[in-house]
Amino acid sequence: MKFRNFKMVGYVVYGRGCFGQLDEIIAPHRKDGKPMIFLVDHFFNGKPLVERVPVRGNDTIIFADVTYEPKTTYVDQLAQQLKDEFGTVSGVIGIGGGSTMDLAKAVSLMMNNPGSSADYQGWDLVKFPGVYKAGIPTLSGTGAEVSRTTVLTGPTKKLGMNSDFTPFDQIVLDPELTANAPANQRFYTGMDCYIHCIESLEGTYLNEFSKSYGAKALELCREVFVKSNEWNSDCDDKLMMASYAGGMSIAYSQVGVAHAVSYGLSYLLGTKHGIGNCIVMDHLEEYYPEGVKEFKYMVEKNNIDIPKGICKNLSDGDFEKMMNVSLGMKPLWENALGKDWEKIMTREKLRALYEKL
Numbered sequence: 001m002k003f004r005n006f007k008m009v010g011y012v013v014y015g016r017g018c019f020g021q022l023d024e025i026i027a028p029h030r031k032d033g034k035p036m037i038f039l040v041d042h043f044f045n046g047k048p049l050v051e052r053v054p055v056r057g058n059d060t061i062i063f064a065d066v067t068y069e070p071k072t073t074y075v076d077q078l079a080q081q082l083k084d085e086f087g088t089v090s091g092v093i094g095i096g097g098g099s100t101m102d103l104a105k106a107v108s109l110m111m112n113n114p115g116s117s118a119d120y121q122g123w124d125l126v127k128f129p130g131v132y133k134a135g136i137p138t139l140s141g142t143g144a145e146v147s148r149t150t151v152l153t154g155p156t157k158k159l160g161m162n163s164d165f166t167p168f169d170q171i172v173l174d175p176e177l178t179a180n181a182p183a184n185q186r187f188y189t190g191m192d193c194y195i196h197c198i199e200s201l202e203g204t205y206l207n208e209f210s211k212s213y214g215a216k217a218l219e220l221c222r223e224v225f226v227k228s229n230e231w232n233s234d235c236d237d238k239l240m241m242a243s244y245a246g247g248m249s250i251a252y253s254q255v256g257v258a259h260a261v262s263y264g265l266s267y268l269l270g271t272k273h274g275i276g277n278c279i280v281m282d283h284l285e286e287y288y289p290e291g292v293k294e295f296k297y298m299v300e301k302n303n304i305d306i307p308k309g310i311c312k313n314l315s316d317g318d319f320e321k322m323m324n325v326s327l328g329m330k331p332l333w334e335n336a337l338g339k340d341w342e343k344i345m346t347r348e349k350l351r352a353l354y355e356k357l
């Protein structure tokens with residue numbers, strides 16, 4: 001058996017207020033005359049966090065439009081803009097939720113790789129390291145801060161740039177940055193982590209590496225969304241570490257049915273990843289009975305509305321597009337259902353599942 005030799009994040013700093021060390025952390029990576037590019041979630045435009053970004057010289061803040069999840073066209077546009085203006089840059093710093101961090105990873109890679117980011121959607125297609133990149137989450141749950149992928153919607157598929165060159169060189173985990181997240185958004189993103197854990201811990205790829213991280217992440221999710229009766233700073237701390245551990249758990253395993261199906265929703269309808277996972281998880285009793293039961297309890301306890309009926313007016317062609325994207329996620333299906341997954345998840349069965357959403 002050949003074991004996978006994973007590249008993980010280079011450096012990690014954790015703690016309340018550690019965002020204040022960002023200037024010092026990135027200083028050694030500055031190249032003469034070449035700017036640091038701060039890709040900041042547009043949610044923070046005009047908010048106090050922006051004033052704390054350590055801008056020096058010709059550094060540039062770009063407010064990333066993450067209304068929709070990152071598209072390959074947007075990645076290519078940003079990378080080309082930076083090449084035209086500066087030639088190259090010292091680094092790309094992503095500050096925001098999972099979409100902003102994925103965007104930062106992708107733009108970093110496309111500064112040093114030719115063609116379009118769509119050319120690199122898949123496994124181990126990236127040829128060259130990107131410029132220095134750092135990730136600073138302001139939402140907790142996606143695990144994007146530690147993953148070896150950057151999930152992008154391309155012309156024909158929604159698929160990540162999965163490679164050893166993709167992980168961040170540095171992450172800054174400061175729970176203070178997540179304190180003012182909208183409650184619904186916080187729940188959807190937190191559930192991304194919870195669902196990661198359920199899929200990983202019940203998957204056929206499971207091993208002790210994944211299990212150790214996944215079990216801890218699941219425990220922390222339960223402390224936040226099941227046991228806690230009000231949101232407080234402890235919840236922010238716990239969810240940030242759940243996100244980190246959840247991301248680590250899938251590094252050596254995989255996610256499953258909820259993610260595979262939600263990729264189709266995202267590709268066709270632009271459904272945000274966290275919400276998409278929740279919409280799908282609501283209907284997966286057949287695959288994750290205990291997880292779905294607990295998920296429904298958390299939804300009710302936290303007074304969250306899960307959208308319903310989002311597929312009711314779709315055409316046959318729309319369903320075909322979603323199914324093609326979903327069934328293209330082979331490792332996810334194999335982890336969930338085993339080697340013979342194609343006999344279990346037929347197109348008819350998948351179509352029936354989409355029709356419920």
